[in-house]
Amino acid sequence: MPSVGILVIGNEILSGKVVDTNSPYFCQELRELGATVERIVTIADEIDIISKEVRELSEAYDFVFTSGGIGPTHDDLTIRGVAAAFGLEIERSDGIADRLRRAAKREPNQAELKMAEIPAGAQLLDAGDLWFPLIVVKNVYIYPGIPELLRKKFESARDRFRGEPFVLKKVYVRRRESEIAPALNDLLREFPDLLLGSYPKLLKSSFHVELTLESRQAAYVESALESLLKRLPTEAIFKVE
Amino acid sequence: MPSVGILVIGNEILSGKVVDTNSPYFCQELRELGATVERIVTIADEIDIISKEVRELSEAYDFVFTSGGIGPTHDDLTIRGVAAAFGLEIERSDGIADRLRRAAKREPNQAELKMAEIPAGAQLLDAGDLWFPLIVVKNVYIYPGIPELLRKKFESARDRFRGEPFVLKKVYVRRRESEIAPALNDLLREFPDLLLGSYPKLLKSSFHVELTLESRQAAYVESALESLLKRLPTEAIFKVE
Numbered sequence: 001m002p003s004v005g006i007l008v009i010g011n012e013i014l015s016g017k018v019v020d021t022n023s024p025y026f027c028q029e030l031r032e033l034g035a036t037v038e039r040i041v042t043i044a045d046e047i048d049i050i051s052k053e054v055r056e057l058s059e060a061y062d063f064v065f066t067s068g069g070i071g072p073t074h075d076d077l078t079i080r081g082v083a084a085a086f087g088l089e090i091e092r093s094d095g096i097a098d099r100l101r102r103a104a105k106r107e108p109n110q111a112e113l114k115m116a117e118i119p120a121g122a123q124l125l126d127a128g129d130l131w132f133p134l135i136v137v138k139n140v141y142i143y144p145g146i147p148e149l150l151r152k153k154f155e156s157a158r159d160r161f162r163g164e165p166f167v168l169k170k171v172y173v174r175r176r177e178s179e180i181a182p183a184l185n186d187l188l189r190e191f192p193d194l195l196l197g198s199y200p201k202l203l204k205s206s207f208h209v210e211l212t213l214e215s216r217q218a219a220y221v222e223s224a225l226e227s228l229l230k231r232l233p234t235e236a237i238f239k240v241e
Numbered sequence: 242m243p244s245v246g247i248l249v250i251g252n253e254i255l256s257g258k259v260v261d262t263n264s265p266y267f268c269q270e271l272r273e274l275g276a277t278v279e280r281i282v283t284i285a286d287e288i289d290i291i292s293k294e295v296r297e298l299s300e301a302y303d304f305v306f307t308s309g310g311i312g313p314t315h316d317d318l319t320i321r322g323v324a325a326a327f328g329l330e331i332e333r334s335d336g337i338a339d340r341l342r343r344a345a346k347r348e349p350n351q352a353e354l355k356m357a358e359i360p361a362g363a364q365l366l367d368a369g370d371l372w373f374p375l376i377v378v379k380n381v382y383i384y385p386g387i388p389e390l391l392r393k394k395f396e397s398a399r400d401r402f403r404g405e406p407f408v409l410k411k412v413y414v415r416r417r418e419s420e421i422a423p424a425l426n427d428l429l430r431e432f433p434d435l436l437l438g439s440y441p442k443l444l445k446s447s448f449h450v451e452l453t454l455e456s457r458q459a460a461y462v463e464s465a466l467e468s469l470l471k472r473l474p475t476e477a478i479f480k481v482e
Contacts, residue, residue, distance in 0.1 A: 008281075011436070011438060012438055012440060012453075013268065013281075014268060014277075014278045014279065014280075014281070015268065015272050015277075015278070015407075015455075016265065016268035016269035016270075016271070016272040016273075016278075017272075017438070017440075017453065018440070019265045020265070023283075024257065024260045024261070027254065027255060027256065027257035028257035029257075030257070031256050031257040031258075032257075036255075036256075037255045037256070037257075038255065038285065039255075039282070039283065039284055039285075040249075040254075040255070040281075040282070040283035041280070041281070041282050041283075042264075042280065042281035042282075043280055044279065044280075071418055071439075071441065072418050072419040072422045073418055073422050073425055073439040074422070074425055074426055074429055074437070074439075075437070075438060075439060108419075109419060109420075110422075110423070111418070111419040111420070111422030111423060112419040114422075115419075146441065146443055148443050149443070166256075177312055177313050177314055177352070178313040178349075178350060178352040178353040178356075179350075179352070181313045181314045181315070181351075181352030181355075182350075182351070182352060184314055184315055185315055188315055195252070196315070196316070197252060197253055197258070197316060198312075198314040198315075198316060199253060199258075199259070200312065200387065202387055202389050202390070212253075212258060214256075
């Protein structure tokens with residue numbers, strides 16, 4: 001199953017000016033595809049930090065997604081950081097320069113041409129109707145910070161990240177977590193490979209805890225669900241879905 | 242100025258079931274206080290991973306905030322992870338056990354008593370009207386994942402994280418980023434200590450780019466703002482705030 005590490009690059013996130021909606025989007029989409037996000041790291045716009053993180057994530061996971069820091073201004077350092085991670089030179093991509101020229105219908109200026117600089121040997125993937133391609137260096141996919149663009153690029157590449165999806169069942173329980181904890185522990189002894197989540201809710205009248213049961217084997221989840229329902233008093237179950 | 246590393250602990254975030262609102266909250270509040278969030282790491286509920294990250298963040302920054310993974314169930318491993326990070330034993334806190342007893346008005350069960358287990362020598366800080374205290378181990382503040390509780394605990398401790406706040410000016414510009422990039426580079430040569438952010442917006446009719454100018458020195462920001470406004474054509478400025 002593909003594993004993914006996400007690197008969110010941007011002072012605007014750390015300084016609280018912008019809320020990162022890109023990593024939640026990736027997490028939801030990748031889960032649906034059956035890939036597993038193992039780690040998300042959010043860092044400042046600094047080449048050395050970007051480079052160190054990219055190298056570590058690239059070694060640890062099948063895919064790395066970066067978000068942010070590509071563009072024409074001084075604080076757009078992701079391309080240089082990714083190149084440094086793998087000891088690659090930066091080169092001007094004639095393909096991107098051409099696309100820039102066609103999109104702007106004139107000769108691009110210096111700042112625009114910065115967007116044609118890529119790590120040597122990078123792959124360029126065309127992304128739907130966008131003029132700017134998705135840049136891929138080894139297993140690192142370089143996404144822009146702007147959510148609309150990031151989503152279009154991800155959509156155009158999503159089949160590359162497909163694994164075997166999880167089957168998910170949810171049980172909403174009218175008991176406190178501490179009351180059902182023994183039943184959950186027993187359940188996990190019977191089904192050690194079950195991914196079992198327990199999420200208490202505050203200020204809800206209809207249920208106290210949301211339980212999630214997951215596995216890539218549908219039959220395993222069904223058996224675990226059946227076992228769980230037997231372990232809890234009927235009146236404690238608010239809903240199963 | 243205090244530096245902060247944030248550790249978000251929870252499979253529910255990585256698997257896309259829950260969107261983390263805690264780290265954005267911390268980022269906004271800490272910025273207002275003048276503390277600097279340097280890094281956010283989101284990881285799974287696994288003791289070894291928690292322990293490694295806590296140790297690294299604790300060495301690198303003045304404060305570490307963890308979010309999530311404290312509670313009575315099998316997937317609540319933060320306390321054990323933090324203890325392991327510093328080679329500390331786990332001990333039963335009589336203070337917390339007493340509070341549990343008072344809150345429940347009966348003898349706590351085994352699962353509830355798990356919540357009274359803390360790393361040896363941890364500090365307990367009373368948190369407003371909550372029965373459960375904020376647990377602090379060295380420079381690590383252990384917050385619950387439930388946003389309402391996390392916020393109350395942060396509020397009760399917030400004066401500990403105070404630094405010298407940043408002064409922020411925003412300039413909304415009716416030009417594309419690539420057109421104003423040279424002016425921004427010149428500005429940074431004149432004001433090398435300015436924190437300058439440039440954020441392109443899509444699908445907005447009134448402006449293309451939001452610029453943020455920041456420093457802890459109000460006079461420095463004012464001078465930089467004045468210089469920036471001279472560098473851009475008057476008709477390019479949509480708004481200054």
